[in-house]
Amino acid sequence: MAAFTFTASSLFGSRITEPLTLISSKSPSMLNFERTPVIKISCDYSCLEVKDVHYRPPGTQINLLNGVSFSLPEKSFGLIFGQSGSGKTTLLQLLAGLSKPTSGSIFIQSYTDDGKPTQSPKSLVPERVGIVFQFPERYFVADNVLDEVTFGWPRQRGGPQLKEHLALNLQRAFNWVGLNGFSLDKDPHSLSGGYKRRLALAIQLAQVPDLLILDEPLAGLDWKARADVVKLLKHLKKELTILVVSHDLNLWSVLVYFQRARRVS
Numbered sequence: 001m002a003a004f005t006f007t008a009s010s011l012f013g014s015r016i017t018e019p020l021t022l023i024s025s026k027s028p029s030m031l032n033f034e035r036t037p038v039i040k041i042s043c044d045y046s047c048l049e050v051k052d053v054h055y056r057p058p059g060t061q062i063n064l065l066n067g068v069s070f071s072l073p074e075k076s077f078g079l080i081f082g083q084s085g086s087g088k089t090t091l092l093q094l095l096a097g098l099s100k101p102t103s104g105s106i107f108i109q110s111y112t113d114d115g116k117p118t119q120s121p122k123s124l125v126p127e128r129v130g131i132v133f134q135f136p137e138r139y140f141v142a143d144n145v146l147d148e149v150t151f152g153w154p155r156q157r158g159g160p161q162l163k164e165h166l167a168l169n170l171q172r173a174f175n176w177v178g179l180n181g182f183s184l185d186k187d188p189h190s191l192s193g194g195y196k197r198r199l200a201l202a203i204q205l206a207q208v209p210d211l212l213i214l215d216e217p218l219a220g221l222d223w224k225a226r227a228d229v230v231k232l233l234k235h236l237k238k239e240l241t242i243l244v245v246s247h248d249l250n251l252w253s254v255l256v257y258f259q260r261a262r263r264v265s
């Protein structure tokens with residue numbers, strides 16, 4: 001197991017007054033980008049590395065992100081929280097490749113068994129990043145689950161082999177999110193809030209991303225559905241690297257606390 005340095009630098013831009021903080025399931029403490037100078041974080045096999053990332057939207061003089069650095073080990077769960085306007089969505093868009101950092105880099109670094117970095121880091125390819133935006137159900141376009149999950153899949157191109165491969169991935173994704181045996185004829189809009197989120201997750205998981213990003217995945221759900229989603233994410237982190245962005249640390253603390261309490265009782 002290799003130990004890695006978590007370098008934290010100022011996230012303050014000219015208009016940003018709140019720092020972002022990362023909590024990683026593999027590190028005991030909160031990693032505050034702005035306040036924590038150096039924290040060791042362990043990385044068994046490979047890590048998502050964000051190194052000294054700055055972002056200024058094209059055509060503006062505003063620095064939205066100033067020197068963000070963190071490491072997120074593969075198959076772990078990271079929670080980035082910060083108040084409204086702190087730059088969470090901006091960071092998420094850079095990770096998803098929707099915009100490019102003004103400077104700095106985002107990559108995946110693998111390590112050998114004795115903890116040495118393998119020679120070349122891999123870039124984080126946008127096609128390998130799954131992103132579930134806030135209120136994903138608002139963007140459902142189809143009137144049945146099958147059309148919703150296969151929306152955007154190759155219709156003409158790609159032979160039966162590709163379709164079979166995608167269908168198998170989808171089956172696995174449905175199993176992961178607890179939708180196995182679910183009727184594909186159902187109207188996605190008729191599902192409960194929690195099941196809509198499961199469906200949105202399954203759509204992203206069908207391609208088995210290197211990184212799954214969720215923007216406020218608990219927003220607008222009742223307590224039961226929230227607890228379900230947290231349980232699901234804890235389960236999914238055994239398979240995937242997951243990064244959640246949220247403004248509400250209290251909400252996550254309460255849910256994780258109750259999950260632990262339920263496990264102990």
Ligand SMILES: Nc1ncnc2c1ncn2[C@@H]1O[C@H](COP(=O)(O)OP(=O)(O)OP(=O)(O)O)[C@@H](O)[C@H]1O
Pocket residue numbers: 015057060062064082083084085086087088089090091247
């Ligand atoms: N293209 C842009 N040009 C100028 N300012 C921008 C641009 N995009 C975002 N901002 C500003 O940057 C700041 C950070 O925005 P961002 O959406 O990343 O914050 P956030 O933490 O996700 O907020 P919320 O929790 O409210 O979604 C905000 O003050 C926003 O108004």
